[in-house]
Amino acid sequence: MGMQIGFALFNGLTVGMSIFLVAAGITLVFGMLKILNIAHGSFFMIGAYVAYSIIGSHPDSTLQLVFAAILSGFVLAGLGLLLNASVFQRLRNIGEAYSLIATFALLMICNGATKIIWGVNYHSVSAPDALAGAVIYGSFFAPSYSLFIIGLGVLTFLALEIVVHRSSVGKIVRAIAHDSWMANLVGINTSRIYALVVMAAFFCVGMAGGLLLPNQSLTPLLFESYLLQSFMVVIIGGLGNIRGAFIGAIMLGLIEGANFLMLPGIPGILVYVILIGFLLWRPQGLFPQPGADTADRVEGMAETEGVPATMPPKSLSGGIVAAVLVVGVLASMPFWANAGFLFIVGFAMVEAVLALSWNLLFGYAGLTTFGHAAFFALGAYFVGFLLRQDTGIPFLALLSGSLALGALVAFIVGFVAIRRTSGIALGILTLSLGEILRRAISYSPALGSDDGLSGIPRPQIDLGPVLVDLSSERAYFWFLLAACSLVALALWSFTVGPMGRVLIALRQDPVRAEFLGIDVRRYRLLAFVISGAVAALAGALQAPWAQIVTPEAASYLHSTQPMLNTLLGGSGFFWGPIVGSAIFSGISYATRTLAGLSEVVSGGILLVVVLAAPGGVLGLGSRFSRTWRIGALHKRPAVDELARVGKQAVGGP
Amino acid sequence: MIECSNIYKSYGAIPVLKGISLTVAERETFTIIGPNGAGKTTLFKVLTGEVPANAGVVTFNGENITRLSASARVHRGFGRTFQVARILPCNSVLENLIIALEARARRTERGSLLQLRPSDRTWDDAAEIAGRISLLNKVDIPARFLSHGDRKRLELGVTLALKPKILMMDEPTAGMSPGDRNATIDMIVRVKDEDRLTIMLTEHDMDVVAHLSDRIMVMNYGEAIAVGTLSDIRDNAAVRDIYLGEEIGDA
Ligand SMILES: Nc1ncnc2c1ncn2[C@@H]1O[C@H](COP(=O)(O)OP(=O)(O)OP(=O)(O)O)[C@@H](O)[C@H]1O
Ligand SMILES: [Mg+2]
Numbered sequence: 001m002g003m004q005i006g007f008a009l010f011n012g013l014t015v016g017m018s019i020f021l022v023a024a025g026i027t028l029v030f031g032m033l034k035i036l037n038i039a040h041g042s043f044f045m046i047g048a049y050v051a052y053s054i055i056g057s058h059p060d061s062t063l064q065l066v067f068a069a070i071l072s073g074f075v076l077a078g079l080g081l082l083l084n085a086s087v088f089q090r091l092r093n094i095g096e097a098y099s100l101i102a103t104f105a106l107l108m109i110c111n112g113a114t115k116i117i118w119g120v121n122y123h124s125v126s127a128p129d130a131l132a133g134a135v136i137y138g139s140f141f142a143p144s145y146s147l148f149i150i151g152l153g154v155l156t157f158l159a160l161e162i163v164v165h166r167s168s169v170g171k172i173v174r175a176i177a178h179d180s181w182m183a184n185l186v187g188i189n190t191s192r193i194y195a196l197v198v199m200a201a202f203f204c205v206g207m208a209g210g211l212l213l214p215n216q217s218l219t220p221l222l223f224e225s226y227l228l229q230s231f232m233v234v235i236i237g238g239l240g241n242i243r244g245a246f247i248g249a250i251m252l253g254l255i256e257g258a259n260f261l262m263l264p265g266i267p268g269i270l271v272y273v274i275l276i277g278f279l280l281w282r283p284q285g286l287f288p289q290p291g292a293d294t295a296d297r298v299e300g301m302a303e304t305e306g307v308p309a310t311m312p313p314k315s316l317s318g319g320i321v322a323a324v325l326v327v328g329v330l331a332s333m334p335f336w337a338n339a340g341f342l343f344i345v346g347f348a349m350v351e352a353v354l355a356l357s358w359n360l361l362f363g364y365a366g367l368t369t370f371g372h373a374a375f376f377a378l379g380a381y382f383v384g385f386l387l388r389q390d391t392g393i394p395f396l397a398l399l400s401g402s403l404a405l406g407a408l409v410a411f412i413v414g415f416v417a418i419r420r421t422s423g424i425a426l427g428i429l430t431l432s433l434g435e436i437l438r439r440a441i442s443y444s445p446a447l448g449s450d451d452g453l454s455g456i457p458r459p460q461i462d463l464g465p466v467l468v469d470l471s472s473e474r475a476y477f478w479f480l481l482a483a484c485s486l487v488a489l490a491l492w493s494f495t496v497g498p499m500g501r502v503l504i505a506l507r508q509d510p511v512r513a514e515f516l517g518i519d520v521r522r523y524r525l526l527a528f529v530i531s532g533a534v535a536a537l538a539g540a541l542q543a544p545w546a547q548i549v550t551p552e553a554a555s556y557l558h559s560t561q562p563m564l565n566t567l568l569g570g571s572g573f574f575w576g577p578i579v580g581s582a583i584f585s586g587i588s589y590a591t592r593t594l595a596g597l598s599e600v601v602s603g604g605i606l607l608v609v610v611l612a613a614p615g616g617v618l619g620l621g622s623r624f625s626r627t628w629r630i631g632a633l634h635k636r637p638a639v640d641e642l643a644r645v646g647k648q649a650v651g652g653p
Numbered sequence: 654m655i656e657c658s659n660i661y662k663s664y665g666a667i668p669v670l671k672g673i674s675l676t677v678a679e680r681e682t683f684t685i686i687g688p689n690g691a692g693k694t695t696l697f698k699v700l701t702g703e704v705p706a707n708a709g710v711v712t713f714n715g716e717n718i719t720r721l722s723a724s725a726r727v728h729r730g731f732g733r734t735f736q737v738a739r740i741l742p743c744n745s746v747l748e749n750l751i752i753a754l755e756a757r758a759r760r761t762e763r764g765s766l767l768q769l770r771p772s773d774r775t776w777d778d779a780a781e782i783a784g785r786i787s788l789l790n791k792v793d794i795p796a797r798f799l800s801h802g803d804r805k806r807l808e809l810g811v812t813l814a815l816k817p818k819i820l821m822m823d824e825p826t827a828g829m830s831p832g833d834r835n836a837t838i839d840m841i842v843r844v845k846d847e848d849r850l851t852i853m854l855t856e857h858d859m860d861v862v863a864h865l866s867d868r869i870m871v872m873n874y875g876e877a878i879a880v881g882t883l884s885d886i887r888d889n890a891a892v893r894d895i896y897l898g899e900e901i902g903d904a
Contacts, residue, residue: 306743306795307743307744310744310748310752311748311769311770311771312769312770493769496769497768497769498755498759498768498769498771501748501751501752501755502752502755502756504741504743504744504752505741505744505752505756508741508742508743508744509739509740509741509742511703511735511739512739512740512741514703514722514723514724514727515701515703515723515724515727515731515732515733515739515812516724516727516752516753516756516757516811516815517724517727517728517756517757517760517815518724518756519722519724519725520724572743
């Protein structure tokens with residue numbers, strides 16, 4: 001037993017150091033640019049592929065491996081320089097949620113490009129002979145490669161530590177991270193330093209890709225393997241603190257080790273449970289960085305293209321005509337569209353409802369969550385499971401049940417989460433909850449484990465005198481259309497009524513809302529509950545359409561879908577998410593034949609939208625009509641803000 | 654009306670308020686002055702519930718409100734404006750006012766959830782307030798396009814829509830031109846009279862202080878140096894030291 005514990009500890013340490021090697025870069029970027037780079041895992045993957053292209057499957061010597069790793073570090077540093085100029089620089093001026101989404105767009109582009117360049121096949125790389133063996137010391141036995149990784153992790157940490165805390169460059173870097181405005185004022189060329197830091201971070205991650213190559217199976221899914229852990233390290237460490245990241249990485253590794261000993265049946269779940277506890281206990285991390293969490297920053301909001309309408313339009317006729325047209329065209333589709341396309345359209349409608357529910361949080365209540373798919377999966381599994389059991393419960397009762405289930409879970413989660421966290425911490429908390437649910441499902445035989453529930457029958461609806469049979473594709477499509485339209489209409493009335501106005505007030509300025517007598521927490525919780533309920537309903541509607549539910553329904557990749565749809569369409573418009581869903585579905589249908597292309601195209605469009613038109617497609621449209629109406633008025637109240645900033649900087653005691 | 658005793662507040666290790674006590678009577682205008690960083694805004698934050706105090710008690714009309722949230726205090730009659738005006742930037746002037754009116758109405762009367770548009774009375778009230786703050790000609794403009802002075806006025810209007818009993822204004826004339834400043838003084842005098850308000854404010858401009866205040870408290874480094882009428886304060890030696898010191902510093 002002692003032996004086993006020792007081995008688990010050692011393994012944990014190795015994992016921890018691997019995580020640190022990957023997370024060092026993301027920490028640097030966050031500390032400096034205040035951007036949580038979601039694409040970091042993808043850059044790690046690209047680093048690994050580049051190194052693989054250099055050395056192939058069987059590196060001859062350790063030196064060759066290290067050499068390839070360094071080379072790939074340089075390649076990535078070049079890429080970093082490019083991205084800094086084209087993307088990161090612009091992200092500094094937009095809201096936090098937008099910069100998160102922009103880096104997610106980068107993730108999609110990178111992953112797609114990787115598939116196109118290197119293919120989707122599996123490769124494995126063996127460790128060079130010198131590292132393939134083990135070091136044996138008494139009864140203790142340690143793989144050489146693990147020792148190599150641990151040594152490199154410590155070395156990297158020491159190098160960064162010395163550069164950041166002891167060198168003159170490090171001093172400047174810290175000064176900028178602390179207060180870039182002042183740094184600019186005293187004549188530091190901040191943009192050059194930013195570029196330097198980004199390059200350093202990319203160098204680190206490229207090198208990590210090469211060094212960790214022998215530990216991995218090289219597939220286009222590699223980006224996932226350290227992604228979430230890297231986030232956790234950044235969060236635990238205190239957002240941008242290298243020392244914190246180092247300690248956090250070791251902690252994570254040891255937790256993984258403990259998971260292996262105590263819960264061998266569900267690998268990787270303990271980390272999430274502990275992370276959630278940690279977030280609730282110390283949302284600011286072990287070593288909070290000044291100005292790191294931007295949860296209370298309201299300026300970012302004013303930069304967006306406005307908020308959704310707070311009141312119903314004076315005349316409804318235009319809207320009614322448009323709605324009848326859209327619904328009419330959709331309803332006619334079973335008569336002319338082919339089955340594959342019809343299937344996609346059905347999915348798009350459900351995704352649109354999911355996105356509408358997410359935007360209720362993002363665009364209305366000002367909460368950015370990353371785990372929305374969890375509610376969707378709850379509803380989907382609830383209905384899918386019960387339909388397969390043939391319980392005889394009426395379908396409409398099942399749908400109401402999924403609404404109630406979603407609301408209940410959202411209430412419990414929201415009650416704790418909204419009280420304790422905000423900003424990035426809330427994002428990561430919801431992400432972790434989603435991941436826990438996904439893992440829990442994929443290890444539950446009753447729910448079909450990884451394969452999910454398949455062969456879900458389509459129901460009948462008993463309306464007393466008439467029995468509506470939904471078992472055909474066509475019938476269920478119409479039902480889906482009716483249900484989604486009704487939900488959208490209900491949500492719309494909610495948002496243009498008094499409650500919508502309350503939410504819009506607190507999204508723009510929670511402090512002002514509180515001083516209007518609005519209990520901000522209570523209304524945020526209300527939004528959370530409604531949003532969770534609708535998301536669960538979307539899942540419930542989808543289960544009989546797809547006739548299969550898999551744990552992927554709860555994955556964070558699915559959670560990001562509503563975000564992408566919303567941002568693309570325009571979060572400042574109630575109908576934005578629907579427009580976005582339509583466009584995204586169109587893209588993925590059009591590019592379905594070449595693996596990777598759809599990700600590159602969708603990611604590229606999303607990036608352009610976030611950088612050039614943060615109001616989304618609808619925002620672009622309304623901007624044109626607005627400039628046309630009040631051309632002379634300009635926003636950006638920067639001038640009188642400056643006086644205040646200047647006063648604070650100079651006039652303080 | 655409002656009373657606080659022995660308020661202590663520190664940010665991290667830095668003490669910002671060191672045992673502040675004060676009492677404001679009904680319909681009084683009570684002004685807090687002091688150099689930058691004295692802790693005036695922090696005192697406002699504690700009194701209105703934006704941040705909790707480390708120690709001390711706040712009472713309002715005899716009720717201990719120390720632990721109440723800001724919104725709960727608003728329900729009891731607090732109105733607050735900020736050093737840098739807080740308004741809803743993406744909403745129009747009229748919408749800002751309507752949202753405030755509805756926030757108040759929700760507490761006092763039962764509205765129907767099925768009525769999506771604000772009631773006719775709300776529209777009328779909003780227009781009336783817009784008139785009182787002289788923004789009637791700008792009701793449809795999104796608040797982010799307003800000038801600095803207009804924003805401050807709108808914030809006052811939004812706060813008045815809540816029908817507060819006590820108005821707490823943090824530097825109501827900060828950054829205004831002399832013309833705007835005089836107009837604001839007149840407006841404050843007028844609304845105080847019309848709405849029978851008690852007012853607490855902080856201010857740097859001595860003209861404004863002299864025009865509005867019944868009593869004045871001078872703060873420095875988190876302590877109350879003196880409390881009294883304008884002439885009491887003028888004659889106070891400690892106050893003189895602070896202000897003469899600051900003037901030399903500024904020059
Ligand atoms: N959130 C905060 N965290 C840390 N320190 C703070 C915070 N807010 C204020 N302080 C500090 O507390 C002190 C008092 O600040 P406060 O804003 O109350 O002063 P003030 O009297 O309102 O000044 P001014 O006349 O410039 O408005 C200052 O030294 C300030 O730096
Ligand atoms: Mg102040």
